[in-house]
Amino acid sequence: MARLLEGKVAVITGSGRGIGREEALLMAKLGAKIVVNDLGAHFDGSGQPTDTPAQQVVSEIKAMGGEAVANGENVADFKGAKRIVECALDHFGKLNIVVNNAGILRDRMIFNMSEEDWDAVIAVHLKGSFNLARHACEYWREEHKKGNVLNGRLINTSSDAGLIGNVGQANYGSAKAAVAALAIIVDKEMQKYGVTANAIAPIARTRLTVDATPSTAAIMGQQPKEGEFDPFSPAHVAPLVAWLASDDAADVHGEVFRVGGGAVWLMKGWHTVGQVSKRAVWDAAELGRALKAELAKGITAKEDMGRILASVLQG
Numbered sequence: 001m002a003r004l005l006e007g008k009v010a011v012i013t014g015s016g017r018g019i020g021r022e023e024a025l026l027m028a029k030l031g032a033k034i035v036v037n038d039l040g041a042h043f044d045g046s047g048q049p050t051d052t053p054a055q056q057v058v059s060e061i062k063a064m065g066g067e068a069v070a071n072g073e074n075v076a077d078f079k080g081a082k083r084i085v086e087c088a089l090d091h092f093g094k095l096n097i098v099v100n101n102a103g104i105l106r107d108r109m110i111f112n113m114s115e116e117d118w119d120a121v122i123a124v125h126l127k128g129s130f131n132l133a134r135h136a137c138e139y140w141r142e143e144h145k146k147g148n149v150l151n152g153r154l155i156n157t158s159s160d161a162g163l164i165g166n167v168g169q170a171n172y173g174s175a176k177a178a179v180a181a182l183a184i185i186v187d188k189e190m191q192k193y194g195v196t197a198n199a200i201a202p203i204a205r206t207r208l209t210v211d212a213t214p215s216t217a218a219i220m221g222q223q224p225k226e227g228e229f230d231p232f233s234p235a236h237v238a239p240l241v242a243w244l245a246s247d248d249a250a251d252v253h254g255e256v257f258r259v260g261g262g263a264v265w266l267m268k269g270w271h272t273v274g275q276v277s278k279r280a281v282w283d284a285a286e287l288g289r290a291l292k293a294e295l296a297k298g299i300t301a302k303e304d305m306g307r308i309l310a311s312v313l314q315g
C-alpha cells in the first residue's frame with residue numbers, strides 16, 4: 001500500500017527542533033521529501049543564525065532512508081521565504097505542502113512590552129506565515145493555470161494563546177490568532193486552485209513551553225517514567241499535520257484543530273451565540289441591561305489553559 005504522503009514535497013519551517021522536527025520525521029517516513037527550514041536561533045529569536053539543527057534533522061531523515069534538504073533562511077524575510085520555496089523546486093522539482101511552524105517567544109506584560117518584543121514576534125509568526133503562504137500560493141496558482149494540479153496544502157501553527165488568550169503573550173497571542181485567520185482566508189481564496197489551508201494549535205513539551213514559559217514548565221516539563229504514556233510528547237502533533245497535508249484531507253477547509261496528548265479538538269472561532277435587538281436606536285443603559293441578561297446565560301464562557309492542560313493529563 002502506498003504511503004500517505006508518497007511523492008509529495010513539503011516545506012516545514014522551524015523543523016530543526018520540537019514540533020516541527022517531529023512533523024519532518026513523520027512526513028518523511030510517510031514518503032514526503034522535506035525542506036527542513038530552521039534558522040537555529042535562541043527561543044527569543046536572538047543569537048547567530050545556524051543551520052545546525054536543520055542539518056541534524058536532515059541527517060536523521062537520510063539515516064532512515066528518506067530525502068531531505070536543510071535550509072537556514074529566516075521566514076520573516078520576504079525574499080528569504082521565496083528562497084525557501086525555490087529550495088523545494090530546485091531540489092525536488094515541485095512543492096505540495098507548506099507547514100508554517102517556525103516560532104519564537106518574548107513574553108512580557110502589555111505595560112512592559114517593548115516595541116522590539118512586539119515587532120520580533122509578529123515578524124516571525126505572522127509575517128513569516130504570510131511570506132510562505134504568499135510565495136507558495138503564487139506558485140500553486142501558476143501551476144494550476146498550466147493544468148498542473150498540485151493539491152497544495154497550507155498548515156499554519158496557531159496557539160491557544162491566540163484562540164483563547166494567555167497572560168503575558170499579547171504579541172504572540174495576537175500573531176497566533178491572526179495566523180488562524182490567515183489560514184481561513186487563504187483557504188477561501190485558494191479553494192478553486194485545489195488548495196486547502198487549515199491551522200493547528202498544538203500542546204507539547206518543547207523549549208517554548210519549558211525553557212521560555214515558567215507557567216507551563218511546571219506541568220509540561222516533567223519527563224514521563226520509562227514506558228509510561230507521555231501526554232506532552234511533540235510526536236502527538238505530527239499525525240494530524242501529516243493527514244491534513246495528504247490528498248485524503250482534500251475536503252478539510254479552513255478548520256482549526258487543537259492537538260496534544262493523543263487528543264484532537266475541533267475548534268470553532270467567532271460565531272454568533274446570542275443577540276439582542278430592537279428596531280430603534282438603543283438607549284445606552286437599556287442596551288447594557290439587555291446585554292447583561294444575555295451574558296448571564298453563560299453563552300460566552302471562556303476556556304482557560306489550566307483546564308485544557310488538565311484534560312491532556314487525564315486523557
Ligand SMILES: NC(=O)c1ccc[n+]([C@@H]2O[C@H](COP(=O)([O-])OP(=O)(O)OC[C@H]3O[C@@H](n4cnc5c(N)ncnc54)[C@H](O)[C@@H]3O)[C@@H](O)[C@H]2O)c1
Pocket residue numbers: 013014015016017018019020037038039040041042043045053073074075076100101102103104124128157158159160201202203204205206207208209
Ligand atoms: N510547544 C507548544 O506547546 C506550542 C503551543 C502552541 C503553539 N506552538 C507553536 O508551535 C511551533 C513550534 O514551536 P516549538 O514548541 O516546537 O518550539 P521550538 O523552539 O522547539 O521550535 C521552533 C523552531 O523555529 C525555529 N525558528 C525560530 N525563528 C525562525 C525563523 N525566523 N526562521 C526559521 N526558523 C525559525 C527555531 O530555531 C526552532 O528550532 C511554534 O510556532 C510555536 O509557537 C507550540
